[in-house]
Amino acid sequence: MKTFKKSCLTVMLFVSTAATVFAQEAAKPAPKEKASPAQVVDGTINGATVQIKYSSPAVKGRKIWGELVPTDSVWRAGANEATTFETDKPLKIQGKTLPAGKYSLYAQTGAAEWKIIFNAEVGQWGIKRGGLTTRVPEKDVVVVTAKPTKSKTFNERLVYTITGKGFDLSWENLTVPVTFK
Structure with missing residues (x-):
């Protein structure tokens, strides 16, 4: 009888422990989405293979243009690391040649006109x-x-978004088309 009681107590202890362990497993929170997830867009512009790597921030109820991104300021054109633009062939833009290579992409915002800046330094925050x-x-290579x-x-x-003739930067209520010739 003692053996039976010990066996019953052991089984009850095992079931109680297992129930506690499984209950704690169910309580784990769902993984959170990154605030500004990394994105990569590939495409072709005028015969050149291009790639844009950037981190994609969200509006989250904020006013973007003129507040989060101040007017007439240079912006990293994304979040986190500086956005990069890479081309395997030279591209012409507004009469200027952007040589094949990898560039940081910056933008100087303005109410009526923006400057798009291709900069030779890459890999920086x-x-x-x-x-x-x-x-x-x-280190600016081309500014248009x-x-x-x-x-x-x-x-x-x-x-x-890479189009056949350039790319568009779109966020909140604006789109900024950058066209190559």
């Missing part, structure tokens, strides 16, 4: 502690202008 970009102007337009749809997340 996009901003310094004070909030200014890590762009070194002396683009005119922002109202988006056809609201874009909760920053998105780059």
